Amino acid sequence: MKNVEHYKKGYYMPPVVDMSWAQKECTDKAPTWCSVDLRDGNQALIIPMSLDEKIEFYKTLVHMGFKEIEVGFPAASETEYEFLRTLVEQDLIPDDVTVQVLTQAREHIIRKTFKALEGVKNAIVHVYNSTSVAQRQQVFHKSRAEIKKIAVDGARLLRDLTIEAGANYRFEYSPESFTGTEPEFALEVCNAVLDVWQPTRDRKAIINLPSTVQMSMSHIYASQIAFLSQHLKYRENVVLSLHPHNDRGCGVADAEMGLLAGADRIEGTLFGNGERTGNADIVTIGMNMFALGIDPELDFSHMPELIDMYERVTRMEVHPRQPYAGKLVFAAFSGSHQDAIAKGMKFREERDEAYWTVPYLYIDPHDVGRRYEADVIRINSQSGKGGVGFIMEQKYDVNMPKKMREDFSYFVKEVSDHKHQELKPAEIYQIFSQYYVNTKDPIRLENFSLQKRADRWLGQILLQANGEEVILQGQGNGQLNAVSNAICKAYGITITNLVYSEHDLDRDSGSRGIAYFGLTDTNGKTTWGAGIDTDTITASIMAFVTAINRMEGMTERVRFRALKSSPAEVGQFRASVGQH
Numbered sequence: 001m002k003n004v005e006h007y008k009k010g011y012y013m014p015p016v017v018d019m020s021w022a023q024k025e026c027t028d029k030a031p032t033w034c035s036v037d038l039r040d041g042n043q044a045l046i047i048p049m050s051l052d053e054k055i056e057f058y059k060t061l062v063h064m065g066f067k068e069i070e071v072g073f074p075a076a077s078e079t080e081y082e083f084l085r086t087l088v089e090q091d092l093i094p095d096d097v098t099v100q101v102l103t104q105a106r107e108h109i110i111r112k113t114f115k116a117l118e119g120v121k122n123a124i125v126h127v128y129n130s131t132s133v134a135q136r137q138q139v140f141h142k143s144r145a146e147i148k149k150i151a152v153d154g155a156r157l158l159r160d161l162t163i164e165a166g167a168n169y170r171f172e173y174s175p176e177s178f179t180g181t182e183p184e185f186a187l188e189v190c191n192a193v194l195d196v197w198q199p200t201r202d203r204k205a206i207i208n209l210p211s212t213v214q215m216s217m218s219h220i221y222a223s224q225i226a227f228l229s230q231h232l233k234y235r236e237n238v239v240l241s242l243h244p245h246n247d248r249g250c251g252v253a254d255a256e257m258g259l260l261a262g263a264d265r266i267e268g269t270l271f272g273n274g275e276r277t278g279n280a281d282i283v284t285i286g287m288n289m290f291a292l293g294i295d296p297e298l299d300f301s302h303m304p305e306l307i308d309m310y311e312r313v314t315r316m317e318v319h320p321r322q323p324y325a326g327k328l329v330f331a332a333f334s335g336s337h338q339d340a341i342a343k344g345m346k347f348r349e350e351r352d353e354a355y356w357t358v359p360y361l362y363i364d365p366h367d368v369g370r371r372y373e374a375d376v377i378r379i380n381s382q383s384g385k386g387g388v389g390f391i392m393e394q395k396y397d398v399n400m401p402k403k404m405r406e407d408f409s410y411f412v413k414e415v416s417d418h419k420h421q422e423l424k425p426a427e428i429y430q431i432f433s434q435y436y437v438n439t440k441d442p443i444r445l446e447n448f449s450l451q452k453r454a455d456r457w458l459g460q461i462l463l464q465a466n467g468e469e470v471i472l473q474g475q476g477n478g479q480l481n482a483v484s485n486a487i488c489k490a491y492g493i494t495i496t497n498l499v500y501s502e503h504d505l506d507r508d509s510g511s512r513g514i515a516y517f518g519l520t521d522t523n524g525k526t527t528w529g530a531g532i533d534t535d536t537i538t539a540s541i542m543a544f545v546t547a548i549n550r551m552e553g554m555t556e557r558v559r560f561r562a563l564k565s566s567p568a569e570v571g572q573f574r575a576s577v578g579q580h
Contacts, residue, residue, distance in 0.1 A: 010134070011215040014183040014227035021226055021261045022219070030289060030297040032239065032265040033282060034068040035061050038083070039102055040279055041269040042072070045314055053313035054083050055092070060309050062097055065298045068124065070100040070267070074116035075109040081116050088119045100124040100172070105154025114161045117169070124206065125162075126172040127154045131189055132180030132212075148189050151175070155196040171197050172206035174243065179215045183227050191233045199237040207232060208267065210243035211254055218250050222257035229262030241265035244280040246272060251280040256288065270310055271318055271325060287324040291363050300324070303368035330365045331378040332387065333422075335409075338377050339386025345372070379412060380422045388412050388428065395425050398432065401501050401516055404528045408436060437530045439546045442466070442558040443487075448541060449577045450479050457482040461541075462573055469570045470563040483541050487548060491557045496520050500543075502536060510534070515543040519551065527551045 037057060042048050049057065061069050071087060072080035084101065087093050099120060103113040105127050117123050129150045136142055142150075155173060162169045173193045175186045190207050199205035209228060211221055221244070229240050242263045244254035255266050272281030286296035300306070303325055307318050320328040332338045337360045344358035356364050365376055372394060377387045389405040392398040400408060415431055416423050423431075446469070447462040459482030461472045474486025480500070488495060499518035504511045513536045520526045527550045531542025548554060565573075 009216070010180050011220060011224075012133075012180075012182045013220065014224050017223055017227045018230055019223070019226070021222070024260050026292050027256075027259045027289065027294065030286075030295060031259055031263065032068060032241075033066055033286070033298060034070060034100060034241070034265060034267045035066050035269065035282065036070040036243070036267050036279065037061065037269045037273065039070045039072045039080075040275065041273045041314070044273060044275045044278070045316070047315055048079070049313055051079070051083060051086065055086065056309065057313055058087070058092070060306065062094060063299070064306075067096060068098045068100055070102060070126070073102045075103055075112035081112075084116050084120075093120065093122070095121065098122040098124055098170070100126055102126045102128070105129040105150050107153075107157060110154065110157050110161065114165060117165075117167070120167075123167070123169045124172050125158050125169050126174065126206075126208070127151075127158055128174035128176045128208075129154065130177045131175040131186055132177030133182070134180055135177050144185055148192055151189050152192050152196060155193040159196060168203070170203060170206065172208055172241070174208040174210050176210060177212045178209045179211045179213060179221060179224070183224050186224075187228055187231055190228065194233050194238065199234050201237055204237050204239050205234070206239045206241050206265065208241035208243055208265075209258075209263075210267075211245050211251075212243075214245055214247040214250060214254065217248075218253040218257045221254050222261040225258045225263055226261035239264045241267060242280070243267040245274065246277040246279065246281075249277065251278065252284050252288070255280045255285050270306070271316075271322060273314065273316055281323075283325055284323045287363070287368070290367070300368055303370065305369070324363070324368060328378075330361060330370055330376045332360060332376060333378050333380050333382045335383055335387065338383055338388075338390065341376060342386040342390040345390070378422060379425075379428055380416045383409065383413060383416070391425050391428055392432065396429050397505055397507065398429075398514065398530075399503055400528075400530075401499060401518065403499070403526065404516055404518060404530075407526070407528050408432065411435065432530075435550075436528065437532055437546065438542045439529065439549045441549060442555045443545060443549060445542060445545045447574065447577055448483065448538075449573070450482060450537070459483045459486050460573065460577075461486055462570065463487075463545075465558045466562060468562075468564040471565045471569055471573050472563075479537060480540055480544065484544055487544070490563060491548075491554075491561055493548065493551070493557070494522050496522055496524075497526070499526075500540070502540060505532065513539045515540040517543040517547040519544075519547045521551065525552065 038054055071084050074081040074084045093099055101113055103109050131147055136147055158171050175181055175189055178186055194205060197205045209225060232238055240263045242255055242258045244251045251272060266280060268280035268282040270283055272278040283300060286298050287300055289296045307325055311317060318325050320326045323329060332341055340359040341361060377390045379387055388409040389400060412423060412428055412431060442465060444464040446464055449460045451458045456475050457479050458475050461483060463470050463472060472486040472490045474482050474489060476482040476485045497520035502513055502515040505514045506512055512532050512534050515531045518526050518528050527547050529543050529546025529550055531539040531546060533539040533542060
């Protein structure tokens with residue numbers, strides 16, 4: 001690539017810092033979460049949310065368990081001012097929820113912000129000014145001392161206006177563009193602000209360290225966080241907050257490593273929506289904790305409904321591969337993956353496993369409101385017998401013999417490949433019903449009679465073939481053996497191996513049975529068929545007839561043999577056995 005020499009590191013390494021935090025495996029508790037969807041998220045939308053849409057989004061955040069919600073920059077626009085006033089006037093702020101408002105460290109903006117807060121019981125006033133080298137030099141043309149004074153003056157005004165209002169608002173300060181600020185200078189400014197606020201255990205201050213633009217690898221950002229965490233004044237009375245953006249695609253990693261490094265709080269958005277490449281994705285961060293056995297203290301159990309709300313009011317799309325939330329994140333199309341998942345699920349059932357360890361599924365999809373049959377095992381031309389078998393067993397109680405599952409899966413894959421599309425469970429079952437169950441061509445079973453004589457069974461079968469009715473007779477050491485011998489003898493079929501199994505299909509007293517036959521011819525080719533009926537022997541005979549019908553060359557055999565019984569013989573047979 002050209003112009004690589006135009007770039008240099010825009011960040012600053014902290015002085016020597018205690019790195020023992022890097023030895024931790026994970027955090028041991030959830031941070032304080034603050035959603036900034038209604039500010040950062042909303043200002044990044046092509047079409048900002050309407051008042052009603054913002055209220056719906058806000059109510060969803062409350063329902064999910066957010067206790068701190070940034071509701072906007074009320075001094076910046078009438079829309080955001082109106083939204084905050086609507087929350088107040090319609091009494092939509094629960095006692096255990098704190099709304100956060102954003103303001104620049106400028107006097108007239110701060111004063112308008114306090115006017116918007118009238119009547120709010122619990123609020124965080126979040127004041128910021130930019131401290132980075134680039135902003136100081138290129139935007140504000142101010143020295144370090146002048147930048148520090150802006151922050152301190154803003155902090156004093158927040159304190160004084162809160163006293164005047166007789167309120168108990170909490171304060172938050174952000175050195176904007178922290179990642180491009182010398183860590184020692186960021187510390188100096190933050191400590192100066194804290195000296196003004198004098199935080200206490202009962203009224204802690206928030207110091208928020210935003211990755212306004214990601215400039216480094218995540219361990220560098222975390223080291224900067226650790227430096228401030230280890231040197232801030234009043235540390236026990238300070239909530240250290242993070243606000244990572246995602247310019248390098250590391251918003252989640254920055255948040256997670258920042259928490260290890262000493263942070264207590266995360267500001268982010270659902271699904272990472274925000275300016276440029278977005279903010280830290282709270283859904284992913286929270287679910288990552290959940291997957292490690294840590295309660296995120298946010299409710300993600302209804303993910304499909306959450307996505308529906310989000311996409312509808314923001315007109316954004318959750319990517320199909322978005323961690324935990326995307327439509328395809330649990331989907332397995334690969335045959336080997338499907339087989340492993342199916343076996344893992346069976347292992348859980350048999351062993352009553354306490355912990356989730358299913359291959360290829362990082363978490364149980366049920367925990368976020370997803371379904372196995374619809375979201376996990378997905379069937380296309382890349383799928384295998386494990387996946388097809390799983391769908392048929394879980395959704396339709398069809399538990400085919402192992403070799404039949406393989407045969408059917410190849411058939412399904414060919415259909416998918418030919419259509420060049422994924423097949424839904426109902427389509428797969430329709431294929432099974434049409435081609436593998438109770439088939440009636442080239443021969444159709446109409447009735448049968450079975451009688452036991454001594455140690456032998458005698459069988460008579462009424463079939464329809466080539467539009468003609470024919471009665472076949474056979475005998476064997478069992479009922480099915482008598483039927484199979486009659487049909488094979490009549491049509492010159494030699495079977496070298498026969499596989500049979502059956503089971504209940506509906507799991508109740510009046511259930512249907514399903515039977516499976518696998519017939520191997522003299523060339524070693526095995527053909528499979530299934531039969532379904534409330535009568536087990538009827539289901540078994542139908543399965544055998546289906547397998548015969550599906551054998552290669554069977555249509556020609558039936559046409560060549562052209563068997564036929566007289567109407568009198570057929571009538572007599574019908575009269576003797578009744579309607580089966």
